[in-house]
Amino acid sequence: MDYNSNRKKLLLPEYGRHIQKMVDHCVSIQDKEERTKCAHSIIGNMGNMFPHLRDVNDFKHKLWDHLAIMSEFKLEIETPFALPEKETLYEKPKKMPYNNQRIRYRHYGRTIEHMIDKAGEMEDGEHKQHLIMLIANNMKKSLITWNKDFPGDERIFNDMRKMSDGKLEISDDMKIPEQKENQGYQPQSRNKKKRPFKRHDDRRN
Template sequence: MEYNTNRTKLLMPEYGRNIQQLVEYCKTLPTKEERNEMALSIVEFMGQRNTHLRDEENYKHKLWDHLFILADYDLDVDTPYPIVTLEELASKPRKMDYPSFDNDYKFYGKSILQLIELAIKLEDGDEKDALIQVIANNMKKSYNVYNKEHVTDDVIFRHLKELSQNRLDLTGLDSLDKSKIYYASNRNKSNGNNSHNRNINQNNNNKRKNNFQNHKNKRR
């Protein structure tokens, strides 16, 4: 009886012993033409055994990379893709840059800073005013959640002015004016409800007309 401990190590266990043996046999073929033909068959077989790879981008390229890993990078065949080298495979991925904040208001988050930049680029008008109101209201919510205490509007205005480098200034307001936001929201709901009601009334009128016409036809 042959034990797995006496066999060659499975370099990618998810492909199983059979594919590992096919790759080992491919390495022993005498001509490159034979190895190319068998390597292509092995890659197709690997794709059939791992159908989930087809949902990934460039899955064919990954299969060829896996073939060379199974061969321990000791396989002389022509490949349709550049193969990742053993050194590249062993190298650590580049450390991702973490967003940094140059101020003391980290609790507002990066999305607030992005919205502030967007508001600065907008021309003066209702759209810009509404966006500034949204930013200020969300800053107030974030402040209350993070600091677990109530914050006054003038503090939010001061922070907004500082974060925007004095380009967005609400310090002249007494309090956050939510009327524009609520008005726009309610207006959209009202328009939707009015449209829905018009459709219902139109359907009811059509039903009345059809019923009246049927009644006249029966009398005739």
């Protein structure tokens, strides 16, 4: 029996062995013009295997890249797209730099820190107080997520003072408004009031 395990390894198994055989035959064609026609025919068959990707940008470009890979870059024809170089396929990706900046209060997150820094740069006034209350509201939500036993608004304002290095002045009488569940938009019922059924006998003559 001829098992697939004994056959040549497929470079792109998602296209199957029949497509790979067509590519191998295309590479063996001596005439460049005939080889080009054969390559375009193979591209058409490859595209028919994934009809849901026809409208995706650069789909044709990707097919030509895959054809070059399956031919082991031996096709040597003029293609409508610039093909990748063989060396680039085996290059190791560059190491991604990670942000090792320390977050002072992880349960609040970095976005809250940036918002507090921004609030500290603002001039005193109504807009600054509104932003402080908005930040405090979000901090309260985050703190309740991590600690169901909410320690109180004073804990939030103390954390804001520490995170701003004392730049934010918060009055002692400031309170964070209570958040009610499902507050705000209330969907209206689609059930309209039905009219009472009127019998045919009750109609006036």
